[in-house]
Amino acid sequence: xxxxxxxxxxxxxxxxxxxxxxxxxxxxxxxxxxxxxxxxxxxxxxxxxxxxxxxxxxxxxxxxxxxxxxxxxxxxxxxxxxxxxxxxxxxxxxxxxxxxxxxxxxxxxxxxxxxxxxxxxxxxxxxxxxxxxxxxxxxxxxxxxxxxxxxxxxxxxxxxxxxxxxxxxxxxxxxxxxxxxxxxxxxxxxxx
Amino acid sequence: xxxxxxxxxxxxxxxxxxxxxxxxxxxxxxxxxxxxxxxxxxxxxxxxxxxxxxxxxxxxxxxxxxxxxxxxxxxxxxxxxxxxxxxxxxxxxxxxxxxxxxxxxxxxxxxxxxxxxxxxxxxxxxxxxxxxxxxxxxxxxxxxxxxxxxxxxxxxxxxxxxxxxxxxxxxxxxxxxxxxxxxxxxxxxxxxxxxxxxxxxxxxxxxxxxxxxxxxxxxxxxxxxxxxxxxxxxxxxxxxxxxxxxxxxxxxxxxxxxxxxxxxxxxxxxxxxxxxxxxxxxxxxxxxxxxxxxxxxxxxxxxxxxxxxxxxxxxxxxxxxxxxxxxxxxxxxxxxxxxxxxxxxxxxxxxxxxxxxxxxxxxxxxxxxxxxxxxxxxxxxxxxxxxxxxxxxxxxxxxxxxxxxxxxxxxxxxxxxxxxxxxxxxxxxxxxxxxxxxxxxxxxxxxxxxxxxxxxxxxxxxxxxxxxxxxxxxxxxxxxxxxxxxxxxxxxxxxxxxxxxxxxxxxxxxxxxxxxxxxxxxxxxxxxxxxxxxxxxxxxxxxxxxxxxxxxxxxxxxxxxxxxx
Numbered sequence: 001x002x003x004x005x006x007x008x009x010x011x012x013x014x015x016x017x018x019x020x021x022x023x024x025x026x027x028x029x030x031x032x033x034x035x036x037x038x039x040x041x042x043x044x045x046x047x048x049x050x051x052x053x054x055x056x057x058x059x060x061x062x063x064x065x066x067x068x069x070x071x072x073x074x075x076x077x078x079x080x081x082x083x084x085x086x087x088x089x090x091x092x093x094x095x096x097x098x099x100x101x102x103x104x105x106x107x108x109x110x111x112x113x114x115x116x117x118x119x120x121x122x123x124x125x126x127x128x129x130x131x132x133x134x135x136x137x138x139x140x141x142x143x144x145x146x147x148x149x150x151x152x153x154x155x156x157x158x159x160x161x162x163x164x165x166x167x168x169x170x171x172x173x174x175x176x177x178x179x180x181x182x183x184x185x186x187x188x189x190x191x192x
Numbered sequence: 193x194x195x196x197x198x199x200x201x202x203x204x205x206x207x208x209x210x211x212x213x214x215x216x217x218x219x220x221x222x223x224x225x226x227x228x229x230x231x232x233x234x235x236x237x238x239x240x241x242x243x244x245x246x247x248x249x250x251x252x253x254x255x256x257x258x259x260x261x262x263x264x265x266x267x268x269x270x271x272x273x274x275x276x277x278x279x280x281x282x283x284x285x286x287x288x289x290x291x292x293x294x295x296x297x298x299x300x301x302x303x304x305x306x307x308x309x310x311x312x313x314x315x316x317x318x319x320x321x322x323x324x325x326x327x328x329x330x331x332x333x334x335x336x337x338x339x340x341x342x343x344x345x346x347x348x349x350x351x352x353x354x355x356x357x358x359x360x361x362x363x364x365x366x367x368x369x370x371x372x373x374x375x376x377x378x379x380x381x382x383x384x385x386x387x388x389x390x391x392x393x394x395x396x397x398x399x400x401x402x403x404x405x406x407x408x409x410x411x412x413x414x415x416x417x418x419x420x421x422x423x424x425x426x427x428x429x430x431x432x433x434x435x436x437x438x439x440x441x442x443x444x445x446x447x448x449x450x451x452x453x454x455x456x457x458x459x460x461x462x463x464x465x466x467x468x469x470x471x472x473x474x475x476x477x478x479x480x481x482x483x484x485x486x487x488x489x490x491x492x493x494x495x496x497x498x499x500x501x502x503x504x505x506x507x508x509x510x511x512x513x514x515x516x517x518x519x520x521x522x523x524x525x526x527x528x529x530x531x532x533x534x535x536x537x538x539x540x541x542x543x544x545x546x547x548x549x550x551x552x553x554x555x556x557x558x559x560x561x562x563x564x565x566x567x568x569x570x571x572x573x574x575x576x577x578x579x580x581x582x583x584x585x586x587x588x589x590x591x592x593x594x595x596x597x598x599x600x601x602x603x604x605x606x607x608x609x610x611x612x613x614x615x616x617x618x619x620x621x622x623x624x625x626x627x628x629x630x631x632x633x634x635x636x637x638x639x640x641x642x643x644x645x646x647x648x649x650x651x652x653x654x655x656x657x658x659x660x661x662x663x664x665x666x667x668x669x670x671x672x673x674x675x676x677x678x679x680x681x682x683x684x685x686x687x688x689x690x691x692x693x694x695x696x697x698x699x700x701x702x703x704x705x706x707x708x709x710x711x712x713x714x715x716x717x718x719x720x721x722x723x724x725x726x727x728x729x730x731x732x733x734x735x736x737x738x739x740x741x742x743x744x745x746x747x748x749x750x751x752x753x754x755x756x757x
Contacts, residue, residue, distance in 0.1 A: 030600040039605065092601065127600060128247075135586040136243040152612040154546055154586050157240035159438075160427025161547045168392045169541040172613060180238050187237070 014054035014061065018082075020046055022068045023126060025084035029091050030130040038147035040130055048133030048142030049126070060125070067122025071098075074119070098123045137180045146177045157183050197223035199498040200482050202467045202511075205296020206739055207725045207746040208502030209445025209453070214750035216458035220757065223494060224459060225484050227253075227466040227503070228292025231299065231446065236436040242585045245435050251291035251300050258289070260506065261635045262690050264652040270635060273649075273691065290504055290693055294461060295436075295446030297504070297693065297739070302433035302550040302583070303414035303442050305357045306576075306736035307348045307744075310341040310377040311561045315732045318562045319572050327572055329654070331628040333526055337731050338703050338712050341377050347744035349380055352412075355448045355743065356420045358385035359412030374407045375557045388417045388426055391548035391582030393539055393616040398554045398579070400674035406556045411578065413551040414443035414739070422447050432549040432583045442549075462486075468644050470499060470515040472719055479721040485642050497721045498757070500714075502746070505728035506632065509698035510647040512709070512724065513634050519718050522709050524632035526697040527649065528733040530621040531657050531687050533575070535668045536592055537677035543616045545589070548582035555579070559667065560735045569659040573623060575735035577667065580617030589615060594681045611679075618668045621694070622660040623733035624653070632698055653686035661685045694738055696727035713752035714745065725749050 012020050024046040033039035040046075053064050072082045075094055079086060083094065098119045133142030135149065137157060143149060149156050155175040165175060198221040201212045212222050231251075244250050261270035290297030311318055316334045319327055328334055351357065361382035362372025387410040390398075401408040415432070416423035426441035440447050453459040464487035471481045471493065481495035501508050509524045517523070556577040559565065564574030589612055593599050597607065624630070635648035665682050672680040702708025705717035714725040725746055727738045734741075 031605055032602050035602065035605075037605075037609065095600070130600075131587055131590045132243055132247050135590070136247075137241055140243055149586070151609045152586055153542075154612065157238070158429055160429045162428075163389060166389060166392050166428065166544070166547050168395055168543070170392065170544060171542065172544050172546075180241060183238055183240070 012050050015046075015050045015064070019064065019068045020050065021084045022072060022082065023049060023064070025091065026071075026095070026123070026126045027130045027133070029088070029095055030127055031134055032088075038151055040134060042144065043134050043142055043148045044144040045130050045133030045142050047144075048136060048140050049129045051141045052129060052132070063118070063122055063125055066118055067125070070119050071122065095123065139180055146179060149177055159183070195492070195494045197221065197481075197494050197496040199223070199500065200225065200494060200496045201500045201502060202482060203227075203296060203501070203503030203507070204294040204445065204450050204461065205290065205502060205504065205726075206298050206445055206743050207749075208296070208500065209294070209298075209449035210743060210746035211500050211502065211723075211725065211750045211753070212459055213449040213453040214747070214754065216453040216456040218754050219458065221458045222453070222460070223496070224294070224461045225465040225467050225482065226292065226294055226461065226463050228294075228463065230461060230463045231293050231295060231436065233440065233447070236438050239435050239438050240429065240431045242431075242587045245300075245431075246585065246588055249288065251293070251434075251436070252288045253292055257641060259638050259640055259646040260289070260649060260691070261638050261646055262649045262651065264650075265629065266650060270638075270648050270650075272638065288693060289506055289691060289695075293463065294450045295444045298414075298442075298444040299436050299446060300434050301414075301442075301693075301739065304551050304578075304737040305351075305359075305412045305414040305443075305740045307377065307379070308341065308344075308734050308736060308741050309375065309561050312732070312734035312736070313337040313340045315573060315734070322562070323572055328625065329627060329656070333626045333628055335702065335707075335731050338701060344741070344744045344748070345377075345379065347747040348740065350747050351740050351743045353384050355414070356385065356416055356423045356443050357383055357412055357414050357740070358387055358417040359383040360387050360410055362409060371409060373409050373555075373557055375560065375563060383412065385417045385420050388413055388415060388549065388552040389428065390554065391545070391552045393543035393545065393581035394552070394554050394579050396539065396675050397581065397616070397618070397671070400671055401554070401556050404671065404674055406558050408554040408556050411551050411553050411555045413549065415549050415551060416441045416443070422451060426549060426552075428548040428552070428582075430546045430548055430583050431585065432551075465492075466642065467501075467503070467511060468514065468642065470501065470511060470517060470719075470722060471495075472515075472517070476517075477718070477720060479719050489642060498753070499721065500723040500725060500749075500753075502725050505695045505698045505726055506647055506649075508724050508726060508728045509632050510634070510645075512699065514644060517716065517719055517722070520706055520709075522700065522707060524698050526626035526700050526731075527630045527632050527651055527695065528624045528626055528697040528730070529651070529690065530623060530692045530694040530733065531653055531661060532683070532692055533620040533622065533661050533664050533668070533685075534580075534592070534683040535618045535665065535672065536594075536679075536681055537616055537618065537672045537675065538611050538679040539614045539616060540676055540678060542613045543581060544613055545582060545584035545615045545617075546586075550580060550583040552582050553579045559664075567663060569663045570656065571660045571663045572656065573660075573735065575620040575622055575660065575664055577664070577671070578619045580619050584615060584617070586612055592683065594679060595684075618671060620664040620668065621692075621735060621737075622657050622664070623735055624657055626697055626732065627654070649690055651690045658686055694727070694733065696730040696733050696738055699724045699728040700731050701729040702731065712748075714749040715752075723749055723753065
C-alpha cells in the first residue's frame with residue numbers, strides 16, 4: 001500500500017488511506033497471494049470495494065468505517081499493532097476469533113472493546129465483497145484483467161456455448177475469456 | 193375527476209400477463225398497474241453480470257420498499273426478513289419474492305415447467321387412504337382441490353403451446369414413451385419443442401440414476417430449444433435463473449402475454465404504480481376500483497367493476513388484508529412453501545457448471561407425489577429429484593461450500609480454484625402442508641415507506657418437512673456415490689429461510705365460502721368482480737414447481753371472466 005500523499009488521496013472514492021490499507025489486508029487473508037496465482041490484491045478487490053461502498057447507503061458505509069476502527073482497536077489492544085502491520089499468522093488468528101465470535105475474550109478492558117456483533121458483521125461484509133471483487137465483471141473495478149475468472153476457469157460473459165464445449169470434461173480454460181466490454185465491442189463491430 | 197377503466201389488472205407477472213392478454217384480445221380495455229419498472233430487451237443484451245443480478249438483486253423487490261417480517265410462532269417477535277440481502281454480507285441465503293415489473297416472477301425464474309399429476313389434486317384423500325385418518329397433524333388444514341387434473345389438462349396444454357415449453361412427453365393419451373416421464377398423467381399431445389441440450393454433468397447423473405433403477409427423463413422447460421413463436425432458441429450462456437434472457441429463449445410473460453396484449457392496442461401499462469387498496473361499494477360486496485401510489489407517492493383512484501389482483505401469493509393476501517376484505521378470516525391462512533434440499537457434489541472430471549440453463553437437466557420422478565415409498569421416517573408425500581448441472585456462476589458458487597471448511601485463506605483458495613469447474617447440484621423440494629399454525633397477517637408494527645403495513649409470515653419447518661429432507665438427503669447421497677462424486681454435502685437443514693419463491697395457499701380456492709377465499713375461477717367469495725389469482729389459490733402445494741399450474745389457472749380464470757362479460 002503506497003504511503004499517503006496528494007496523489008494517492010484521490011485514488012479512493014470512499015475509503016481513507018488507513019481504511020483502504022486495513023480492508024485490503026483483510027481481503028488478502030480471504031484470498032491470499034504468494035502461490036504464483038492471483039489473489040485479492042492482484043485482482044484489485046480493494047478498488048471494487050471502494051467503488052461499491054461509495055454507492056451504498058449510510059448504514060453500510062458506517063459498518064466499514066466503524067469496522068475498520070474496531071478491528072484496529074482490537075489488534076492494538078492484543079498486539080500493539082494495527083491489523084495491516086501484523087504477521088499473516090496473527091492476522092489469521094484475529095480473523096478466526098472474529099468468525100468464532102470470541103474476538104474480545106482476551107482483551108484487557110472489555111468495557112472499551114468494540115461490539116462483537118460489529119466485527120463479525122464487518123468481516124462477513126468484507127468476505128462478501130471480496131468474493132464479488134474477485135469474480136465480478138472487470139467493469140466494477142475488481143477481477144482485474146479477468147484474473148479471478150482465469151484462476152477458476154470461468155470464461156466470463158459469453159453469448160453462449162456450443163455442443164462441443166458442452167461435452168463432459170471439456171477444458172473451459174481453452175475458451176477465450178470475454179468481459180461485458182468485449183461483448184459491447186463485438187456488437188459495435190457488428191453494427192459497423 | 194375519478195378515472196374509470198373497463199378492467200384493471202394489478203401485477204403483470206405469470207398470471208396477470210395471461211389474463212391481460214386474454215381480455216385485451218377479446219376487446220376489453222385493460223389498465224395494468226405494476227409496482228416495478230418496464231424492462232426492455234435492450235437492457236438485457238449485456239445481462240451476463242452476476243454482481244448486478246445475483247449480488248445486488250436488481251430485478252427483485254428491496255427491503256426499503258417491500259418489507260416482510262417473519263416469526264416462527266405466535267410467541268415470538270417478528271423480525272424483518274432480508275429480501276435482497278446480498279450486498280449486506282448477510283449470512284442468510286438470498287431467497288426472495290419474485291421480480292417486479294411486467295414479467296414478474298417469469299423475469300428471473302429458472303423455467304422449470306411442470307404439470308401437477310392427477311394425484312396432486314387429491315393429496316389429502318390419498319394420504320388418508322394410505323396412512324390412515326390420523327396421518328396428518330391435528331393442526332392440519334389440508335383439503336383436496338375442488339378441481340381435478342382433467343379440468344386443467346386443456347389449460348396446461350395452452351400454456352405449453354401458446355407460451356412455449358420444451359420437453360418430451362411420457363404419456364400422450366395413455367401411450368407411454370420410455371424417453372419421457374413415466375409417471376405423467378395423460379396428456380392430449382406432446383410438447384411443441386424438443387428438450388434442450390443438457391448441461392455437461394447431466395449425462396453422469398442420468399446414467400447413475402438408471403443404474404440405481406430409477407427412470408430419469410429430461411425436465412420440461414419454459415426455455416425454447418428451437419425458435420418458437422416469440423421465443424428464440426437457447427444459446428446455453430448459463431446466466432439464467434435470476435437473469436433475464438438476452439435472446440428471449442426463456443418464456444416470460446413480458447415477451448409472450450404482455451407483448452401480445454400490447455399489440456391489441458387495448459392494454460395500458462402504468463409501471464412504478466403500487467396498488468394499496470381495493471375499493472368496494474358501501475355494502476362491501478362489489479368491487480369498485482383500485483387506489484394506488486405513483487412513483488412520487490401521489491394517490492390515484494381508478495374505478496372499475498372488474499379487478500384482477502395478480503401480484504403473487506404474498507402481496508395478494510397483503511392487499512386483501514389491507515383493504516379489509518377478509519370477512520371469514522381465511523385470507524393469509526394456509527401459507528405453504530417449499531423447503532429446498534440443495535446438495536452439491538464435486539465430480540472427477542470437469543462439469544463446467546456455468547454452461548446451460550438450470551433446467552437443461554434430468555429428473556427422477558419415481559419418488560414424487562404418492563410414489564414416495566413406504567418409509568420409517570413418516571414421509572407422506574414425495575418430491576422431484578433434479579440434477580442441477582448448469583447456470584452456476586462463481587459468486588453464487590462461493591456461497592455454497594462444504595460445511596466445516598474454512599471459507600477463507602489458502603485452503604479455500606486452493607479448493608475453490610480446483611473445484612469450481614467440477615461442481616454440480618442435486619436438488620429436491622419438499623412441499624410444506626397447510627396448518628393452522630402457519631399463516632400471513634399484517635404486521636402490527638412494521639410499515640413500508642408509504643405507510644402501508646408490512647406482511648408478517650408466521651411459519652416454521654414442521655417435523656414432516658424435516659423428516660422429508662432427511663429422507664431425500666439419503667437418496668441424493670446414494671445417487672452422488674453412484675456418480676462417483678469425490679465430495680458431497682447438503683445445505684443446512686432446516687433451511688434458514690422461509691421464502692422460496694414458491695409461496696402458495698394464502699387465498700385458497702374452494703367451493704365453500706366459509707373456508708376458502710376465492711372460487712375455482714379465482715373470484716372472491718366476498719366481493720364480486722374481484723379476482724385474486726396465482727399460486728395463492730392452491731389448496732395444496734406439490735413436489736413440482738408451481739408456475740405452470742398457476743399459468744393454467746390464469747387461462748381458466750380468463751375464460752370464465754370472458755363468459756361473464
